[in-house]
Amino acid sequence: MFSALLRPLLRPSTHGVVFSKGAIATFSSVSFVRSRPYVKRSVVAGVIAAGFGTILTYQKAYCRSSEDSSLVCKLYMAESLTPNVEELSKKSEGMKYKMEVYCLKLQSRVCHALEEIDGGAFIADRWLRKEGGGGVSCVLQNGSVFEKAGVNVSVVHGKLPPAAVQQMRSRGKKLKSGDRLPFWAVGISSVVHPRNPHCPTIHFNFRYFEVDDGEGGTQWWFGGGTDLTPAYLNENDVIHFHRTLKDACMKHDSSYYRKFKKWCDDYFDVTHRGERRGVGGIFFDDIDTPSQDEVFSFIKSCGDAVVPSYIPIIKCHLNDAFTEQEKCWQQLRRGRYVEFNLVHDRGTKFGLFTPGARIESILMSLPLTARWEYMHRPEPGSREEALLKVLREPKDWISLD
Amino acid sequence: MFSALLRPLLRPSTHGVVFSKGAIATFSSVSFVRSRPYVKRSVVAGVIAAGFGTILTYQKAYCRSSEDSSLVCKLYMAESLTPNVEELSKKSEGMKYKMEVYCLKLQSRVCHALEEIDGGAFIADRWLRKEGGGGVSCVLQNGSVFEKAGVNVSVVHGKLPPAAVQQMRSRGKKLKSGDRLPFWAVGISSVVHPRNPHCPTIHFNFRYFEVDDGEGGTQWWFGGGTDLTPAYLNENDVIHFHRTLKDACMKHDSSYYRKFKKWCDDYFDVTHRGERRGVGGIFFDDIDTPSQDEVFSFIKSCGDAVVPSYIPIIKCHLNDAFTEQEKCWQQLRRGRYVEFNLVHDRGTKFGLFTPGARIESILMSLPLTARWEYMHRPEPGSREEALLKVLREPKDWISLD
Incomplete structure (x- = not known):
């Protein structure tokens, strides 16, 4: 793993100042960049000011190629969204901070594991929301192994409008109605689309939500999951994947x-096709028992399982030979992935209809290329x-108990 | 034009019985096929029995290559959905039949105009709904000029559930509430995606709806439109297009x-991107004045304008040189087209969530290939x-009056 962390440093293309494609624009926030020693060298100089605030694009190599190459640069892809979050996370009531620290560390772990296989480097865009919070979006595009991989952390806080409170009440949350209630949401979400049609796509997402109940207390819950979408079925891969999640x-x-x-x-039901999106995994929401610490511990076990559930499968198939026809089938399956994400996925739809949401981070989940053939x-x-057979009738890959 | 009609006959690949990809399945409806002399030779023998009924796949060449090559084969891509619709359309109260005849003729006219340019041939799938009506879906895929072109006619009738009646009442239709009311809908819709990035995509759609008001009368209206989506802006093309529609x-x-x-x-606002889908055209709905005949006459003028608004643009650019980067940009724009159709288009969303709808006909509008790049x-x-500039701020291409 350590050698992989160093590998990008040896490639000359990652030295020098690089302006990312997203980095054409005003430099109104440069003072913010310059005032922080940690980002002094790691920031790729672009700053854009869009509806959703400010974006800094990092090329991690800088962080790791200099005397700034401290522990923080290996643990995180970019600065935390909440200032001093590590300190704050040590307090017993700081679950939202603990979750932010965990998500940022998991992001870095997943990105490094993928970089190690691909040889390419993620870029990290750190962006801030005017209304509170922000995110770190890491993307590796057009890599040698991965066509497109995105790992996004976001921390969003503010006040829930009464309609959203009402919607949560209808899901059983005990909240005072009619008020705008303060909330805090922290999550990580990721989709990885490999190039080789024998390497499956993975998606994972873990999130923590807390909201003041309007009467001096707090309602909180966790949600998330991990699932696999192959273009070609390899039963051993699917069994390995499910077994790791089951453990x-x-x-x-x-x-x-x-x-x-x-x-x-x-959940991952492309209803209009009568197919599941892939071969499943685990998915859950509204988990708030037995205790906050115990659920968080479960979330960490799930997050920790991502790399061991997936990376061995990719290592096994990244050099598999494939035909043009197999690539074409993969592209058709990518089309189905797009259909699910744009038509059915609740998170994507919520994001697309949220004014001021960062669309590029939401649609990071879409594949680089996709295909639709009639009939x-x-x-x-x-x-x-x-x-298709297993997508139409999901099966139990391993014993359920 | 006539030579184009004959051209497919000369290509050996269109002779002999061809099973389309959609034609793997039971032959439970073959007797239906055989009992009709018109389709005797024109039907590509496949029949599939899915949730939505029965599909017959036609390769028009058969129709035109034999003594069956009568006028009906040039006028229509397949048999009408309503038996004897031409006869019925001659009655003064038969607007739904007149519209079916018009849509089927327009379908044939558009398909032949595109075939003439492409050299390839459309296949025509005729399918029936168990609940009443059906459609004719014509597709040309992977052509030399057109990456994917679909022209779909559908005729759907049955009884509207009370919730749909309520929704129409809220749009101002005078209908008795609480009852299941008989309705009849006829429409044509089409999307044409050319291969060359300098050739724009066109979409058009015309539809007629009538519903018993529950009190002895009928409510009816027309809707539709035509719009253009280029990857590269050519002002002369856009002016020609708008001028033809304005005329x-x-x-x-x-x-x-x-x-x-x-x-x-x-309408064609990809709200989450802050962009329009293309350079516009015309769009309208609920048109029910000054009289049924006058609105129908307007619809026919719009339908008749499709070929002259579009074909000259394609002829002008089909041999334009283009770079790999231009092709890539076209693919990114195709990605936006997918986003609009799956996320915002009311017709597509309605179709995807309608049980028993023919998904392949609804998603015919999606491009053969599309691309998404982060940032x-x-x-x-x-x-x-x-x-992008004109997509972000739509402009008036010609005088509005």
Whole structure:
């Protein structure tokens, strides 16, 4: 792992000041950049001022190529969104800070694991919301192994409008109605689309939400999940993936895997196609028992399982030979991925209709390329048809208990 | 034009019985096929029985390559959905039949005009809904000029559920509430995505709706429009396009173009990107004055304008040289097209959430291929940026009055 961290430093293209494509614009926030020693060298000089605030684009190599190459640069892809979050996270009531620290560390861990395989480097855009909070969006695009990989952390806080409070009440949250209630949301979400059609796509997302109940207390819950979307079915891969997630679940509650595996199959349903998006995984929401610390511990087990559930599969298939026809099938499956994300995914739809949301971070999940053919039907008995079969009727890959 | 009609006959690949990709399945409806002399030779033998009924795939060459090559084969891509619709359309009260005949003729005219340019042939899938009606979906895919072109006619009838009646009442329709009311909808819709990035995409759609008001009368209205989506802006093309549509409007009402041009800019708004989908055209709905015949006459003027508004633009640019970067930009714009259609387009969303809808016909509008890059920004002063400028702030291409 350590050698992978150093690898980008050796490539001359990552030296010198690079303006990312997003970095054409005003420099009204440069003073902010310059006033922080940590980012002095790591910031790729662009700053854009859009509706959602300010973006700083980092090329991590800078951070790691100099005397600034301190621990913080290996642990994080960019500065935290909440100032001094590590300090704050040590307080017992600081779950929102603990979750931010965990998400930022997981982001870095996943990005480094993918960079190690790909040889390419993520860029990290740190952006701030005028209304409170912001995010760190890390993207590796057009890599040698990964066509597009995005890992996004966001921290959003402010006041919930009464309509949103009402909607939460209807989901069983005990909140005072009619008021604008302060909330805080922290999450990480990621989609990784490899180039080779024999390497599956992974998606994961973990989030923590807390909201003042308007009567002196707080309602909080966690949600999230991890799921796999292959273009070609390899049963060993799918079993390895599910077993890793099940092991993570089993450390906490023997009913979790069975429950969350089904929830995943139900959620990732491309209803208009009569197909699931992929071969599943786990999915859950509104988890608020047995205790905050215990749920957080479960979330960390799930997050920690991402790299071991996925990376071995990629290592196994990244050099698999493939035909033009197999690539074409992968592209058709990417089209289905786009359909699910734009038509059905609640998080994406919520983001697209939220004024001031950072669209580029929301749509990071879309593949680099996708394809739609009218009336495409795989040959009977083909591997393409074998995939469709399990998408149409999800199966249990391992024992549920 | 006539030579183009004959051209497919000369290509050996279109002779012999061809099973389309959609044609793997049971032959439970073959007797239906065989009992009709018109389709005897024109039907590509496949019949599939899915949720939405029965599909017959036609390769028009058959129709035109034999003694069956009668007038009906040139006028229509497949049999009408309503039996004897031409006869029925001659009755004065038969607007739904007149509209079906018009849509089927327009479909054939557009398909032949595109085939003439492309050299390839459309396939025509005729499908029936169990609940009443059906459609004819014509697709040309992977052509030499057109990456994907779809022209779909559908005729749908049955009874509106009370919730749909309520929704129409809220739009001002005078309908008895609480009842399931008989309705009849006829429409044509089409999207044409050319291969060359200097050739724009066109979309058009015309529809007629009638519903029993529950008290012995009928409410009816027409809707539709035509709009253009270039990847590169060529002002002459856009002016030609708008002028042709304006001329069609001006024959009927001097306020139409101004009103419907603005409606188009407002409707094709990719709100989450802050961009319009393209350079506009006309769009309208709920048109029910001054009289049914006059509105139908307006609809026909609009439909008749499709070929002359678009084909000259394609002829002008189909051999334009283009770079890999220009192709890439076209693909990114196709990604935006997918976003609009899946996230915002009311017709598509309605279709995707309608049980038993024919998904392949609804999603025919999606391009063959599309692309999403994180934070793509065109170079300042580039032709790509010039396009974005007019998408962000729609302009009047010609005088509105």
